[in-house]
Amino acid sequence: MLPRPKLCLPLLLAAILPAAAAPVHVTYWEKWVGFEGQAVQTVIDRFNRSQDRIVVDYYATSSVDRKTLVATAGGDPPDIAGLHEQNIATFADAEALEPLDGFIRAEGMSNEQWLSRYYPVYAGICSHGGHVYAGISTPAVMALYWNKTLFREAGLDPERPPRTLAEFNDYAHRLTRHDPATGRLTQVGFLPQDPGWWPWIFCRWFGGELYSGGRVTLATDPRNVAAFAWIQSFTQFYGLDNVKRLASEFGPWASPSAPFFTGKIAMVFQGVFYDNYIHQYKPGLDYGVGPWPEAVRGVTDFAMAEADVLTIPRGARHAREAWEFIKYVNSANPNAQTREELGGAELLDYLQVKISPLRAWSPYFTLHNPHPHIAMMRRLASSPHATSVPDMGIWQQYYREVISAFDRVRLLDATPEEALGYSQARVDESWERYRRSLERHGQWVALGETAPR
Amino acid sequence: MTRSEKKRLRSGLAFTGLWVIGLGAFTAYPVVASLYYSFCDYSILKSPVWCGIENYQQLLHDDLFWKSLRNTLFYAGLSVPLGTAVALGLAMLLNCEVRGRSFFRLLFFMPSIVPVVASAMLWLWIFNGEYGLMNGFLNPVLGLFGLHGPAWLADPSWSKPALVIMSLWGTGNAMVIYLAGLQNVPRELYEAAEIDGASAWQRFRHVTLPTIAPVVAFNAIMALIGAMQLFAQAYIMSEAANGNGNASDGNPERSTLFYSIYLFSTAFQDIRMGYASAMAYILFLITAALTWAAARLSRGRADDAF
Numbered sequence: 001m002l003p004r005p006k007l008c009l010p011l012l013l014a015a016i017l018p019a020a021a022a023p024v025h026v027t028y029w030e031k032w033v034g035f036e037g038q039a040v041q042t043v044i045d046r047f048n049r050s051q052d053r054i055v056v057d058y059y060a061t062s063s064v065d066r067k068t069l070v071a072t073a074g075g076d077p078p079d080i081a082g083l084h085e086q087n088i089a090t091f092a093d094a095e096a097l098e099p100l101d102g103f104i105r106a107e108g109m110s111n112e113q114w115l116s117r118y119y120p121v122y123a124g125i126c127s128h129g130g131h132v133y134a135g136i137s138t139p140a141v142m143a144l145y146w147n148k149t150l151f152r153e154a155g156l157d158p159e160r161p162p163r164t165l166a167e168f169n170d171y172a173h174r175l176t177r178h179d180p181a182t183g184r185l186t187q188v189g190f191l192p193q194d195p196g197w198w199p200w201i202f203c204r205w206f207g208g209e210l211y212s213g214g215r216v217t218l219a220t221d222p223r224n225v226a227a228f229a230w231i232q233s234f235t236q237f238y239g240l241d242n243v244k245r246l247a248s249e250f251g252p253w254a255s256p257s258a259p260f261f262t263g264k265i266a267m268v269f270q271g272v273f274y275d276n277y278i279h280q281y282k283p284g285l286d287y288g289v290g291p292w293p294e295a296v297r298g299v300t301d302f303a304m305a306e307a308d309v310l311t312i313p314r315g316a317r318h319a320r321e322a323w324e325f326i327k328y329v330n331s332a333n334p335n336a337q338t339r340e341e342l343g344g345a346e347l348l349d350y351l352q353v354k355i356s357p358l359r360a361w362s363p364y365f366t367l368h369n370p371h372p373h374i375a376m377m378r379r380l381a382s383s384p385h386a387t388s389v390p391d392m393g394i395w396q397q398y399y400r401e402v403i404s405a406f407d408r409v410r411l412l413d414a415t416p417e418e419a420l421g422y423s424q425a426r427v428d429e430s431w432e433r434y435r436r437s438l439e440r441h442g443q444w445v446a447l448g449e450t451a452p453r
Numbered sequence: 454m455t456r457s458e459k460k461r462l463r464s465g466l467a468f469t470g471l472w473v474i475g476l477g478a479f480t481a482y483p484v485v486a487s488l489y490y491s492f493c494d495y496s497i498l499k500s501p502v503w504c505g506i507e508n509y510q511q512l513l514h515d516d517l518f519w520k521s522l523r524n525t526l527f528y529a530g531l532s533v534p535l536g537t538a539v540a541l542g543l544a545m546l547l548n549c550e551v552r553g554r555s556f557f558r559l560l561f562f563m564p565s566i567v568p569v570v571a572s573a574m575l576w577l578w579i580f581n582g583e584y585g586l587m588n589g590f591l592n593p594v595l596g597l598f599g600l601h602g603p604a605w606l607a608d609p610s611w612s613k614p615a616l617v618i619m620s621l622w623g624t625g626n627a628m629v630i631y632l633a634g635l636q637n638v639p640r641e642l643y644e645a646a647e648i649d650g651a652s653a654w655q656r657f658r659h660v661t662l663p664t665i666a667p668v669v670a671f672n673a674i675m676a677l678i679g680a681m682q683l684f685a686q687a688y689i690m691s692e693a694a695n696g697n698g699n700a701s702d703g704n705p706e707r708s709t710l711f712y713s714i715y716l717f718s719t720a721f722q723d724i725r726m727g728y729a730s731a732m733a734y735i736l737f738l739i740t741a742a743l744t745w746a747a748a749r750l751s752r753g754r755a756d757d758a759f
Contacts, residue, residue, distance in 0.1 A: 397722075404702065426517075441499050441500075
């Protein structure tokens with residue numbers, strides 16, 4: 001018996017008419033939760049509404065780097081992984097990431113043209129070994145934050161931060177206070193261990209190189225040794241027991257009991273994101289934001305930059321669609337006059353109250369940015385002296401060795417020469433082993449041509 | 454094999470087959486594979502390249518391998534005997550006929566079911582050098598001698614002892630097992646010892662301890678295995694107390710860099726799975742040797758005690 005015409009018609013139409021393609025779902029693993037996660041979701045929603053082919057699904061994922069690694073090895077990675085910048089070289093050398101070069105070429109651009117849209121320090125973060133592996137999701141730049149109230153109490157001009165290293169040291173000493181009754185340290189001008197995330201940056205600030213001419217130069221560059229001697233000088237000045245006791249009063253950096261918020265530390269180097277935390281945990285704090293003091297003659301506007309990045313893990317099922325989203329987040333509407341017209345990078349950074357990594361900023365993003373010190377942050381991000389982590393596959397090991405040397409020096413357990421010498425020996429060994437491993441896998445020649453930045 | 458035996462075999466295989474497949478795929482295979490990888494240059498994403506005993510040779514010359522091993526043995530050497538003494542002591546107290554015995558049993562057992570992250574956060578505050586409960590108790594006494602309590606987790610000399618003290622928090626499990634063991638000691642042995650004029654210590658030494666020796670050995674071996682694999686508490690607390698971002702390096706000064714933490718950072722930060730596999734096998738051999746030694750020792754002691 002033939003099917004009834006009522007049933008036949010839809011089947012017939014389905015067979016002869018081109019089916020409307022279902023949108024491709026792109027899985028996106030990212031570390032952000034809270035208001036930063038909501039900002040990412042808003043950008044995703046805007047992207048999803050902007051076209052009908054791709055739907056990005058956001059999954060807040062803790063330890064996203066490790067989970068991405070394991071998922072990639074297992075052949076089931078997300079389409080987009082929101083990694084940290086220091087993951088790029090390691091993951092790329094491990095062949096865990098798709099290079100974006102082909103996608104960039106398909107846009108009619110060379111890698112250089114694509115990267116020239118960013119401030120140089122962020123362009124450097126996106127690439128490794130001559131390939132582009134990432135787009136920026138959340139850029140950060142570090143600046144000097146100072147407590148104006150404590151400056152006033154110390155008889156310093158609260159509107160004039162230290163401009164040179166000598167001034168910085170002088171201010172740090174003058175901002176130090178002791179309890180007159182007990183002699184205990186109650187306030188310090190500066191303490192290198194707070195927040196203690198980037199001790200290597202002090203080497204770069206002093207003009208030192210961490211890697212140069214194909215060699216690790218942690219202990220061989222005298223400027224690095226000078227930086228660590230400077231770190232040690234603070235413990236020597238305050239006294240080790242005093243520092244330990246004072247430091248044990250510090251709460252977590254993102255809490256009301258953080259030492260900068262409680263007035264126990266007058267000056268810190270912190271990131272563009274710090275204003276959000278000041279607003280949250282210490283509203284009303286009278287503080288200023290300025291450039292790093294000049295540690296090397298002629299090097300003004302030294303800055304440290306870092307970024308969270310968007311990458312496509314190897315084996316991603318929807319790499320093409322993932323690229324579309326990365327491209328969206330790494331572009332902006334340069335003519336935006338209203339908040340609704342903000343797009344991609346600027347929308348995300350506006351909502352997260354951060355800077356844009358792109359050189360061109362729209363009028364609205366520039367003039368109506370919610371960050372109270374956006375002009376200073378932009379100045380530092382665009383500085384030719386802005387620097388970031390060395391582009392090395394062994395950076396994680398290198399970083400741990402620097403932290404170890406930093407601890408030994410600040411706790412007066414070793415001289416800078418001893419601590420850096422020991423760490424250098426270990427990093428040298430790691431670097432040699434790493435080179436050998438890349439050679440075994442036939443990768444060293446290609447990478448060896450490109451010196452780490 | 455008779456027909457009924459074949460039928461029983463089929464039934465047995467049907468019931469256990471799933472488990473056998475699971476064991477093979479998710480335990481046996483990884484164990485064997487990691488042994489192979491321990492002889493390879495392997496980063497999980499690229500094909501393993503055979504490198505012979507290079508990983509094991511490098512381990513011998515790796516300062517951090519030895520440092521992490523020393524840290525782990527220090528922790529195990531203190532926490533296992535101390536934990537055994539405290540758990541056994543509590544069990545003996547709770548074995549007495551006292552009012553509210555059930556309540557105290559519950560009270561002492563409860564900490565062992567608190568999730569490790571929650572208890573780590575709690576102990577972070579207890580060990581806070583300035584506001585912590587620990588120094589709150591110690592400072593009035595130390596103050597008499599002009600001293601001040603240590604910064605605990607922020608002080609390389611005190612960070613390991615702090616973790617040893619914290620390990621006592623989880624003695625509830627062992628305590629329950631000791632309690633069960635103590636309740637199985639025959640009453641008539643105590644009565645006979647009392648008639649012979651044995652003191653409380655002699656009754657413990659010559660009656661209680663030999664009788665519960667297998668229980669002590671079991672708990673000590675389990676505690677030893679756990680101590681050799683210490684990870685979560687140290688990982689959470691050293692990072693939280695000392696900052697240093699995502700370094701996972703047992704700060705300060707690697708004083709809490711335990712073997713498992715070094716293994717973890719080698720595997721998942723440095724992506725050196727071959728080297729990490731070699732480390733895992735060395736840990737297995739050390740733990741097995743210590744367990745064997747502990748079992749031998751406890752057997753000898755039990756025999757001597759009688």
